[in-house]
Amino acid sequence: MVDAVVKNGVVEETASESSIKKAATKNSLDKDAFLQLLVAQMKYQDPLEPTSNTEYISQYATFSQVEQMQNMAATMELTRASSMVGKLVEVNTVDSAGNAKSIQGTVEYVTYENNQAFVSIDGALYSIDDVVAVIDETYQSAIDLAVSFTAAMDQLPRLEFVTLKDKDNIETLQKIFNGMTAYQQSFIDKKNIEKLQKYVERIAELQDAADANKPPEDDDKVEDGDDKVEEGGDAGEDGGEEAGGEGGE
Numbered sequence: 001m002v003d004a005v006v007k008n009g010v011v012e013e014t015a016s017e018s019s020i021k022k023a024a025t026k027n028s029l030d031k032d033a034f035l036q037l038l039v040a041q042m043k044y045q046d047p048l049e050p051t052s053n054t055e056y057i058s059q060y061a062t063f064s065q066v067e068q069m070q071n072m073a074a075t076m077e078l079t080r081a082s083s084m085v086g087k088l089v090e091v092n093t094v095d096s097a098g099n100a101k102s103i104q105g106t107v108e109y110v111t112y113e114n115n116q117a118f119v120s121i122d123g124a125l126y127s128i129d130d131v132v133a134v135i136d137e138t139y140q141s142a143i144d145l146a147v148s149f150t151a152a153m154d155q156l157p158r159l160e161f162v163t164l165k166d167k168d169n170i171e172t173l174q175k176i177f178n179g180m181t182a183y184q185q186s187f188i189d190k191k192n193i194e195k196l197q198k199y200v201e202r203i204a205e206l207q208d209a210a211d212a213n214k215p216p217e218d219d220d221k222v223e224d225g226d227d228k229v230e231e232g233g234d235a236g237e238d239g240g241e242e243a244g245g246e247g248g249e
Helices: 015-024 031-043 053-082 137-154 164-178 190-212 218-248
Strands: 005-007 010-012 088-094 100-113 116-121 124-127 131-135
Touching (some): 088 116, 131 137, 137 164, 137 190
Antiparallel strands (some): 005 010, 088 131, 100 116
């Protein structure tokens, strides 16, 4: 298994590594940093003019508020991330070369490390901050179907060059469209719907013209032949009778 990609002698970060690294270097003053500042202030205060107890109490109260707010934010973030498990999401991140990457996948599980929530997609972790959309599967399915339908329509020849050889493809597209739900049909461009209708009408015209130019059915020929055989049989019988009569005379 390849763990890293080397390009031009430089190890490129994966989208997952880039997302995790960005989350780790997020510029935010957490409660630990706030406590360190408070300890440093106490350590280096002017002994001749020490900070009053009232000021320390006020700063400690502020520290407690910061801690509570961060705990609340962490809980909300974890709840938000947990709600994505089993859902299709889109993640936007940037690799080490500065190229933007968009990744779609189903969230397998959520983990919480260093006060940061991460979602797992295809075995790779991404910061929840890089999740830009939670996609409904019905919506995504309709989008994918519309893209495939449009691609198939684009492969058809121009209307004036359509022949009966294209009949199967056009009828298949017609069946696919008719089999779609109203919601799925709403994602199909109206121009393509009108275009399909014209193709269907054109095939019907070509089929009618081909049927009109068909030779007589084989069944008619067989019936005519039978009539002729029957007529010949009658003539043979008459001839036999006449011959018998003459012979008898």
